[in-house]
Amino acid sequence: MSRERDKLIAVLNELEKDYHEGNISQEKYISLRKRYIHKIDTLDASNRVRAMRGKGPHSNKRSGREGSPNGYNSKRNNPRYNKHPKQGRNPNYRQSRPKGYYDENGEFHPYKSRPYNERNLNNVNTPVNDVPKETKSKTSVALVALFTIILLAAFGTGIFMGVFGDGFSFGFDDLLGAGAAINDTAFPIQDQTVNLTDYSSNSSDISSNYSSTSSDYSSYSSSDDYGSGGYDDSGSGSGGYDDSGSGSGSGSYEGSGSGYN
Amino acid sequence: MERKYIVGIVILIIVIGGAFLYANKVMKEKESHNETEYLQVSQNGVSIIVPGNWVKATSESNSSLLAVADPSSKNANGFSDISVNIERKNITDSLDAEFTRNYDTLSVTTGYQVLFSGNVSGIGGYSGLEADYISNITGVAKQHKAIWIEKDGFAYVILCTAPQSSFNSKEMIFNQIIGNFKFN
Numbered sequence: 001m002s003r004e005r006d007k008l009i010a011v012l013n014e015l016e017k018d019y020h021e022g023n024i025s026q027e028k029y030i031s032l033r034k035r036y037i038h039k040i041d042t043l044d045a046s047n048r049v050r051a052m053r054g055k056g057p058h059s060n061k062r063s064g065r066e067g068s069p070n071g072y073n074s075k076r077n078n079p080r081y082n083k084h085p086k087q088g089r090n091p092n093y094r095q096s097r098p099k100g101y102y103d104e105n106g107e108f109h110p111y112k113s114r115p116y117n118e119r120n121l122n123n124v125n126t127p128v129n130d131v132p133k134e135t136k137s138k139t140s141v142a143l144v145a146l147f148t149i150i151l152l153a154a155f156g157t158g159i160f161m162g163v164f165g166d167g168f169s170f171g172f173d174d175l176l177g178a179g180a181a182i183n184d185t186a187f188p189i190q191d192q193t194v195n196l197t198d199y200s201s202n203s204s205d206i207s208s209n210y211s212s213t214s215s216d217y218s219s220y221s222s223s224d225d226y227g228s229g230g231y232d233d234s235g236s237g238s239g240g241y242d243d244s245g246s247g248s249g250s251g252s253y254e255g256s257g258s259g260y261n
Numbered sequence: 262m263e264r265k266y267i268v269g270i271v272i273l274i275i276v277i278g279g280a281f282l283y284a285n286k287v288m289k290e291k292e293s294h295n296e297t298e299y300l301q302v303s304q305n306g307v308s309i310i311v312p313g314n315w316v317k318a319t320s321e322s323n324s325s326l327l328a329v330a331d332p333s334s335k336n337a338n339g340f341s342d343i344s345v346n347i348e349r350k351n352i353t354d355s356l357d358a359e360f361t362r363n364y365d366t367l368s369v370t371t372g373y374q375v376l377f378s379g380n381v382s383g384i385g386g387y388s389g390l391e392a393d394y395i396s397n398i399t400g401v402a403k404q405h406k407a408i409w410i411e412k413d414g415f416a417y418v419i420l421c422t423a424p425q426s427s428f429n430s431k432e433m434i435f436n437q438i439i440g441n442f443k444f445n
Contacts, residue, residue, distance in 0.1 A: 147269065151276055158277040162284025180330035180341040185322035186348050186407050186418035188373070188396070189366050 005043045012036045052106045299437065302329060307347050307417070308443045312434055324348040326417075329438075334423075342403065343431055345438050346420045356411040360390045372398045384410050384419070385442045395425055404428035408439055 012033065019029040100109050298313040305326035318330040318341060325348050330341035352359045360378075367373040377393040389410035396403050402425040410417050419442055421435035 150273065154273045154277045155280045158280025159284045161277075162281040162286075163288055179316050180318040180332050180335065180344070181321070181339060182318045182328050182330050182344040182346055182422070183321045183338075183340045184344060184346055184396075184403070184405065184420060184422040185320070185324065186346070186405075186409075186420040187322070187324060187350060187363060188398075189363070189370060 005040060008036050008040050008043070012040075049108050052102065052108055299441075302327065303445055306445050308445050309345070309347070309419075309438050310441045311345070311438060318344060318346075320346050320348075322346065322348055324350055336401070338399070342401070343423045343427070344421075345435065346422070347442075348418045348420065350416045350418070352411065352414060352416045356390065356409060356416055359416050360392070360409050364392050364394065367394060372396055376404075381408060384408055384439060385444055387412065402426075406432075406435055406439075408442075412444060 015024070015029060015032055015036065018024050019026070102108050292314060299310040300313050301308060301310050302317065307326050309327065309329070311329045312331070314331070315329050316332050318328040320328040325346055328344060328346045330344035332341065334341045334343035336342050350359065364375050364378055368375040373394060373396050375392060375394040377391070379391055380388065381391045382388040387410040389408055391409070392407045394405050396405060403422055404425040406421040408419040419439055421438065423431040
């Protein structure tokens with residue numbers, strides 16, 4: 001068995017060599033290679049069956065090789081993995097795997113799936129093609145659903161950033177609809193309550209200003225609108241200035257008021 | 262990394278980026294529409310129209326009847342630099358006297374510079390006075406336009422404020438607000 005197998009591998013290597021040297025066409029090479037690999041696989045399958053039945057040692061021992069059960073030391077030496085750059089992965093690889101399963105007694109059942117009641121999904125030795133199709137299907141549906149949710153979340157994130165983001169910095173004031181505050185007033189002097197001491201210290205300026213503007217007001221006094229009585233009232237009513245401040249301020253105001261008398 | 266993960270990440274980036282750009286474009290269009298669309302605001306017996314993207318504001322002045330501001334002009338102190346504040350003041354003699362006294366005082370106060378004063382008409386059916394001046398109290402030069410009108414013994418002042426650098430660009434909005442001022 002093993003000698004026949006070795007011969008086949010030798011022939012396969014020869015074929016590989018011929019093809020690389022251009023002695024045979026690609027079609028012929030593929031066809032022959034397929035045929036020889038099929039033969040090797042058939043031999044391997046029958047070897048395994050014999051080994052399981054205890055009718056002979058495993059081909060590993062006969063051939064003196066160690067490693068994988070089919071006697072190959074590594075993928076590099078395995079003709080099934082040898083691929084031509086033009087050809088890509090060996091198309092026969094999946095086909096060459098023996099279909100079937102070994103039962104508890106070590107008996108091989110070709111072209112059959114293990115019954116569900118005998119399956120143990122936690123067993124790492126369980127053949128891949130023994131995983132129930134329903135489980136595979138559920139997994140893929142869950143993955144698709146998860147990916148869809150992630151896409152929706154990403155879409156939502158993008159919309160959120162576009163609506164509420166100012167570039168990449170968020171404007172949470174706008175988001176919360178916060179109002180605005182202003183500190184501008186048309187009456188900054190009267191409304192100034194910031195610092196009364198400053199105000200009193202400036203009172204001399206104000207008094208001098210007011211006395212300096214008295215001439216302006218005297219020009220108003222010439223008009224009928226600004227009768228002396230009117231301005232006397234405002235003069236005494238310049239309590240606005242009295243409040244804010246200082247005796248000197250009000251005194252100066254009286255001074256300016258005299259301009260209108 | 263497997264190719265499918267790379268494809269997935271690329272799709273995610275495209276989806277997030279696409280959604281972001283789309284939403285941003287929609288919001289920009291909405292904002293530009295809001296700038297040209299005016300809304301009516303009424304409070305304390307006065308009524309004005311303001312750009313759709315402005316908001317009502319709280320004023321620190323006790324005399325304020327109604328304040329509105331551009332929320333995007335908020336400064337480091339939390340106050341909006343672009344605003345309109347309508348204030349009321351009891352007048353003891355006449356509007357002219359109050360007006361003159363106010364701006365004569367301002368013109369000689371450090372940080373204020375009066376640019377212009379004169380008469381205006383057609384403000385809510387009333388004639389009044391206008392003063393334009395610059396203030397520089399907090400280190401930022403602001404330009405103000407104040408319209409004074411008299412009604413029932415009170416001086417009503419519409420004070421429009423913007424940073425001096427952007428005042429001209431906002432003047433059209435201020436004129437719209439002033440021109441549509443009404444007493445309720």
